[in-house]
Amino acid sequence: MTMDNPRSLAHTEGGIQDKSTSSSTSVTTSPSRWHTREFYFYYVCFSVVVPYMFYVTYNLSKEDNPHYTEYEHLLSEGWIPNRKVDNSDAQYATFRDNIPKLFGLVVGYLCLSHLYRIYVTPQQLPVKQPHQPLHRIYFFFVASLSIITGLHGTSMLKILAIITTSYWIGRMAGGTMWNPIASWIFNLAILFLNEWYNGYKFGALLGPGFEWMDEHNGFQPRWHILFNFVMLRLVSFNMDYYWQVKKPRDQYEDDRLGGPLSDKDRITVPCFESDYNYINFLAYVLYPPLYLCGPIITFNDFISQIRYPSHKVTRRYVITYAIRLAFVILVMEMTLHYLYVVAISKTKAWDGDTPLELSMIGYFNLVIIWMKLLIPWRFFRLWGLADGIFTEENMVRCMSNNFSAQRFWKSWHRTFNRWTVRYIFIPLGGSKYMAYNMWIVFTFVALWHDIELKLLAWGWLICLFLMPELIASQLFSYKKFGKKPYYRVVCGLGAVANILMMMIANLVGFCVGVDGMVDMLKHIFGTAHGLLFLVTVSCCLFIAVQIMFEIRESEKRRGDPRWKM
Numbered sequence: 001m002t003m004d005n006p007r008s009l010a011h012t013e014g015g016i017q018d019k020s021t022s023s024s025t026s027v028t029t030s031p032s033r034w035h036t037r038e039f040y041f042y043y044v045c046f047s048v049v050v051p052y053m054f055y056v057t058y059n060l061s062k063e064d065n066p067h068y069t070e071y072e073h074l075l076s077e078g079w080i081p082n083r084k085v086d087n088s089d090a091q092y093a094t095f096r097d098n099i100p101k102l103f104g105l106v107v108g109y110l111c112l113s114h115l116y117r118i119y120v121t122p123q124q125l126p127v128k129q130p131h132q133p134l135h136r137i138y139f140f141f142v143a144s145l146s147i148i149t150g151l152h153g154t155s156m157l158k159i160l161a162i163i164t165t166s167y168w169i170g171r172m173a174g175g176t177m178w179n180p181i182a183s184w185i186f187n188l189a190i191l192f193l194n195e196w197y198n199g200y201k202f203g204a205l206l207g208p209g210f211e212w213m214d215e216h217n218g219f220q221p222r223w224h225i226l227f228n229f230v231m232l233r234l235v236s237f238n239m240d241y242y243w244q245v246k247k248p249r250d251q252y253e254d255d256r257l258g259g260p261l262s263d264k265d266r267i268t269v270p271c272f273e274s275d276y277n278y279i280n281f282l283a284y285v286l287y288p289p290l291y292l293c294g295p296i297i298t299f300n301d302f303i304s305q306i307r308y309p310s311h312k313v314t315r316r317y318v319i320t321y322a323i324r325l326a327f328v329i330l331v332m333e334m335t336l337h338y339l340y341v342v343a344i345s346k347t348k349a350w351d352g353d354t355p356l357e358l359s360m361i362g363y364f365n366l367v368i369i370w371m372k373l374l375i376p377w378r379f380f381r382l383w384g385l386a387d388g389i390f391t392e393e394n395m396v397r398c399m400s401n402n403f404s405a406q407r408f409w410k411s412w413h414r415t416f417n418r419w420t421v422r423y424i425f426i427p428l429g430g431s432k433y434m435a436y437n438m439w440i441v442f443t444f445v446a447l448w449h450d451i452e453l454k455l456l457a458w459g460w461l462i463c464l465f466l467m468p469e470l471i472a473s474q475l476f477s478y479k480k481f482g483k484k485p486y487y488r489v490v491c492g493l494g495a496v497a498n499i500l501m502m503m504i505a506n507l508v509g510f511c512v513g514v515d516g517m518v519d520m521l522k523h524i525f526g527t528a529h530g531l532l533f534l535v536t537v538s539c540c541l542f543i544a545v546q547i548m549f550e551i552r553e554s555e556k557r558r559g560d561p562r563w564k565m
Contacts, residue, residue: 029557033550042543049540054339057360060353061086061340067349074343078336085333086340092372095379101219105147106383109288113139113387134275134306137283144286153218158200159227159286162190163234167281170238175245180427183238187231194224195451228448229294232419233285237276237299239423244270266304267422275303289383293376295391296415298422302389310390318385325378332371341365348516355524355533362507362520369506370399373413391415396562403495403545405462405469405502407564420445435470439463458508465501469494488549495545496538 033039059065078085087093095102121135149156169186173179194200199222203211220226249270260266276299284302336342341364344350350358377394384391396411410417420441428437439460446459472494481487508517524530555563 030553032554032557034554038546039550042547045540045543046547053360053363056357057339057341057364060344060357060361061338067344067351067353070349071340071343071347074346075340079333080337083337084340086336086343088343088346089368089372092368092375095372095376102379106289106386109143109147110383110386112143117388134280134303136306137280140283140287141279144283144288144291147288148286148291149218151218151220152223153216153221154202154213155199155217155221155223159223159230162227163230163282163285164278166234166238167278170241171276173238173242175242179238179242183235183242187234191228191231191448192451194227199224226292229291229296230285231448232296232416233299235423236296236419237281237284240270240299241276244273244276248273260304260308263301263310266301266308267298269300269304271300271303271307287384287389289380289387289389290391293380294415295377295381295384295394296419297389297391298419305389309388312390313385313388318382321378321382321385325375325382328371328375328378332368332375335364335368335371339364339368342368345516348519350519353523355527355530358520358523359533359537362503366503366506367399370395392418400544401548401551402502403498403548405466405498406473408502409462416445438466454508458505461501461505461508465498465505469498488546492542492545492549495548496541499541499545500538 060067062068074086074088075084076087087096116139117136120139145156148159152159166183166186169182170179173182197204201211202213217223247270249272252269260269280303281299284299287302290297341361344361345365350361353361374395381391381393392415394413394415396414399412402408402411424441424444425437428440442459442463443456446455449455476490476494478487481490504517504521507520524534552563
C-alpha cells in the first residue's frame with residue numbers, strides 16, 4: 001500500500017509498474033512535513049537508532065567477540081591498519097580482486113575505440129538510411145571476438161556455436177510463431193544444459209583427441225556462469241526481429257528528423273530490416289562493456305544508439321558518474337573492513353546472539369548484497385557510457401529507501417525489470433492476467449539467477465508476499481480513503497509489513513537460505529524478548545517509512561519522476 005494517487009498497474013520483473021499517464025494529468029501533493037514537531041521527533045530517533053545499529057554490528061566483528069574464532073578463517077588482510085577485510089563473498093571477491101586488470105582492459109579498449117571513431121569512422125550523415133553502413137559495428141565486432149577469446153580461450157568456440165544456433169532460429173522462423181516458441185525453448189534449455197554439463201568439455205564432446213583444448217580456457221574458464229546475460233540478449237535479438245517482421249519500421253509514424261523521438265522509441269520502433277544481420281548480432285551479443293553482467297540493453301536500442309548517438313551521454317555526465325562510483329567503492333571497502341556480517345552468516349556464527357544482533361547480521365548482509373551488485377553494474381555501465389552507449393541505471397533507489405514490495409522490484413535491477421516486461425509479461429497478456437503470469441515471471445527470474453531450490457523459494461515467496469499489498473492497494477486506495485487523517489498511519493503499518501516480508505524473502509534467496517532464515521525466526525518469535533524486539537523494530541521501521549513517504553512527496557513537488565519508484 002502506498003501514499004500515491006491510484007493508477008492502473010502493470011507487472012514488472014518482480015513488482016508492479018505504473019502505466020504511463022498523460023503529462024497533463026495533475027499530481028496531488030501534500031504540504032511539507034519536514035519542519036513539523038512529528039518529524040523533529042523522527043530526527044531524534046534516527047540520530048540514536050542508526051548509529052546504534054552500526055555499533056551493535058561492529059561489536060559482532062571485534063576480535064574479542066566470542067564467535068570471532070569461528071569465522072576468522074574467512075577474513076583476509078585489509079589495507080586499513082589493524083583491520084582485516086571480509087572478502088568472503090565469492091561473487092564480489094572475483095570483481096574486487098580483478099579491478100586492476102579490468103581497469104587496464106577498460107582504458108585500453110576506450111583508447112582504441114575513440115581512436116577508431118576519430119580516424120576511421122567517416123562523418124555521419126544527418127539522416128541515416130536503411131543501408132548506410134554502421135562503421136563502429138566493425139570495431140565492436142573485432143574487439144568483442146578478441147576480448148571474449150582472451151576471457152574464455154577455446155570456450156569461445158562453444159559460445160559461438162550456441163549463439164549462432166540461436167541466431168539462425170530467429171532468422172529462419174522470422175515472423176512466424178515458431179520464432180518465439182523455438183527461441184525460448186532453445187535458450188531455456190541452454191541455461192539448464194550449461195549448468196548440467198558444467199560448461200561442457202571438448203574431450204567429452206569430440207573425443208579424447210581434443211582434451212588439449214580444455215586446457216586453454218582463458219582468464220575466466222567458467223564462461224557458462226556469465227552466459228545468463230548472453231541468453232537475455234539472444235532472446236532480445238530474436239524477439240525484436242520477430243516483431244520487426246510482423247510490423248516493419250515503415251509502418252510506424254514517420255520521424256522527419258531521421259531519429260527516435262524518445263528513449264522508448266529506441267526500444268519499440270524496429271531497426272531497418274537490413275540491421276538484423278549476423279555482424280550486428282555478434283557485436284550486440286558480445287559487446288565488451290556490457291558482456292560480463294550488463295546492464296541490459298535491447299538489440300533495437302543498441303543499434304539505434306549507434307545510428308543515432310544518445311544526447312544523454314556527455315563528458316560531464318560520465319565524469320560525475322565515475323566520481324559517484326569511486327565513492328560507493330570506498331563505502332563498500334569501509335563496510336567490509338568493519339562489519340564482518342558475510343563471514344558470520346557463512347559460518348552461522350550466531351548461536352546465543354540476541355534477536356537484535358541476529359537482525360543486524362541479516363540487515364547488513366542485505367546492504368552488502370545491494371552494494372556488491374550496485375558496484376559492478378555501475379562499473380560496466382560507466383564503461384559503456386564512456387564508449388558512447390547509454391544504458392539505464394540498474395539500482396535506481398537505495399535498498400533502505402523502499403517501503404513497497406511492488407516498487408522495490410521496479411527499482412532493483414531495473415534493466416532486467418524492463419526486459420522481463422517487454423519479453424515475458426506483455427506477451428503473456430500483461431496486467432490483464434497479472435495474478436497468474438507474475439508466478440511465471442518470478443519462476444523464470446529465480447531460475448535465471450541460478451538453478452537452486454532456495455532461489456525458487458525466493459521467487460515464490462515474493463509472489464506470495466506481493467499478494468497482500470496488491471489486495472490492500474485495491475481495497476484501501478487513495479481515491480477512497482486518501483483524505484482520511486488515519487490513511488498515512490494505516491499505509492505506514494502496511495509498509496512495515498512489506499519491509500519485513502521483503503527482508504525475509506531476500507535473506508532466503510541470497511543470504512542465509514531457508515534453514516538459516518528459520519533459525520533466525522525461531523530466535524525472534526520463540527521468546528518473549530524476541531517478540532518485544534520485533535515490536536521495537538516495527539516502531540523504528542514505522543518512523544523510517546514516514547520519512548520515505550515524505551521523500552516521495554518532496555520528489556513529487558519538484559517534478560522528479562523517481563517518486564513513482
